[in-house]
Amino acid sequence: MRNRIVLKQIERTLLRHxxxxxxxxxxxxxxxxxxxxxxxxxxxxxxxxxxxMSCDYADVRDVFAYENxxxxxxxxxxxxxxxxxxxxxxxxxxxxxxxxxxxxxxVRVIATGSSSFDLSNKISEPxxxxxxxxxxxxxSFEELFQKELPHEQKRHLDFLLRFGSYPEIAEKNETEAExxxxxxxGSYLFKDVFTFQELKKPELLTKLLRLIAFQIGxxxxxxxxxxxxxxxxxxxxxxLFLLEEAFVIFRLSALKRNLRNEVTKSRKIYFWDLGIRNxxxxxxxxxxxxxxxxxxxxNFCIAERMKYLNNHQKGVNHYFWRTYAQKxxxxxxxxxxxxxxxxxSWNHKKKRKLPKAFSESYKNSTFEVIHPENFQxxxxxxx
Numbered sequence: 248m249r250n251r252i253v254l255k256q257i258e259r260t261l262l263r264h265x266x267x268x269x270x271x272x273x274x275x276x277x278x279x280x281x282x283x284x285x286x287x288x289x290x291x292x293x294x295x296x297x298x299x300m301s302c303d304y305a306d307v308r309d310v311f312a313y314e315n316x317x318x319x320x321x322x323x324x325x326x327x328x329x330x331x332x333x334x335x336x337x338x339x340x341x342x343x344x345x346x347x348x349x350x351x352x353x354v355r356v357i358a359t360g361s362s363s364f365d366l367s368n369k370i371s372e373p374x375x376x377x378x379x380x381x382x383x384x385x386x387s388f389e390e391l392f393q394k395e396l397p398h399e400q401k402r403h404l405d406f407l408l409r410f411g412s413y414p415e416i417a418e419k420n421e422t423e424a425e426x427x428x429x430x431x432x433g434s435y436l437f438k439d440v441f442t443f444q445e446l447k448k449p450e451l452l453t454k455l456l457r458l459i460a461f462q463i464g465x466x467x468x469x470x471x472x473x474x475x476x477x478x479x480x481x482x483x484x485x486x487l488f489l490l491e492e493a494f495v496i497f498r499l500s501a502l503k504r505n506l507r508n509e510v511t512k513s514r515k516i517y518f519w520d521l522g523i524r525n526x527x528x529x530x531x532x533x534x535x536x537x538x539x540x541x542x543x544x545x546n547f548c549i550a551e552r553m554k555y556l557n558n559h560q561k562g563v564n565h566y567f568w569r570t571y572a573q574k575x576x577x578x579x580x581x582x583x584x585x586x587x588x589x590x591x592s593w594n595h596k597k598k599r600k601l602p603k604a605f606s607e608s609y610k611n612s613t614f615e616v617i618h619p620e621n622f623q624x625x626x627x628x629x630x
Contacts (some may be wrong), residue, residue, distance in 0.1 A: 282384050334366060589617055
């Protein structure tokens with residue numbers, strides 16, 4: 248079953264809150280990540296008292312239009328659970344959800360959206376204090392392989408680093424996976440970005456993604472990207488924001504606290520799924536034939552770690568660190584007063600040390616190198 252961890256969290260939330268404390272559950276995630284499968288599984292817990300409504304259909308959007316809100320009583324009569332899939336397609340969805348939460352407290356409501364910039368913009372103010380938000384990403388390493396032995400888990404790395412972990416990929420062979428990813432990255436995955444506020448240059452979005460795909464693990468310059476694509480930096484920043492809100496990429500900013508020569512304004516960009524990244528550059532070659540394995544490994548470890556933290560609702564801050572003297576650390580987590588520093592190395596024999604400048608400046612810190620011989624504890628939350 249798709250994302251058992253998030254499923255359990257949502258079910259606990261549904262059961263925990265009494266009517267007077269009811270909240271709408273908002274489920275975000277990229278297209279094809281399994282949101283519909285997840286909510287339909289939840290509906291099975293409420294036989295004959297739950298209703299699934301796909302907002303892709305015009306008649307459903309009409310039923311839940313704000314001007315028809317006086318008729319909602321007939322729609323939710325005798326229901327314990329109402330699911331609105333792709334809820335951002337409903338006009339004034341924020342106000343509609345507010346009415347459902349306030350006027351029908353015995354009905355639990357789940358609304359899903361493939362793009363947080365679209366749905367969250369419409370519900371943020373009306374649903375202040377009236378919602379619980381969850382993120383659903385492609386399968387995490389923990390979901391797929393937690394019950395396997397370490398040597399069995401390691402066997403899957405080649406496939407994961409080449410084809411990613413979208414639910415549809417799990418049951419496909421390499422040829423089928425490559426075809427599926429090509430179709431997904433062709434346009435469908437970015438449909439929300441293309442249509443949002445009538446994006447004028449969809450071809451620019453694809454070119455930008457390809458440039459970023461070649462720079463994972465490296466610091467990204469908005470100025471350099473803008474020059475290569477012949478546009479203004481503000482255009483680049485806007486497109487990156489939309490891609491992040493559509494759960495295609497995510498950004499890490501630089502840690503800046505103590506040292507005068509710490510880099511402050513740089514950022515790194517990673518993909519939530521490496522299958523998408525590799526499809527964009529048309530490279531699904533086996534790992535032994537690639538020259539980007541170090542970048543793939545770094546992206547994989549950071550994305551999987553962040554999926555784990557998200558799925559278990561563990562709040563930490565994320566950074567990378569570098570000085571102008573080229574001393575650097577791949578990834579840092581801040582929880583409380585502790586900084587946990589990590590380096591990622593595909594070659595477990597390669598020695599890595601915590602930069603002296605960092606250890607002297609940040610006394611309360613830890614350091615670990617993550618490689619294919621010890622990665623499990625990092626991805627399963629035991630690190």
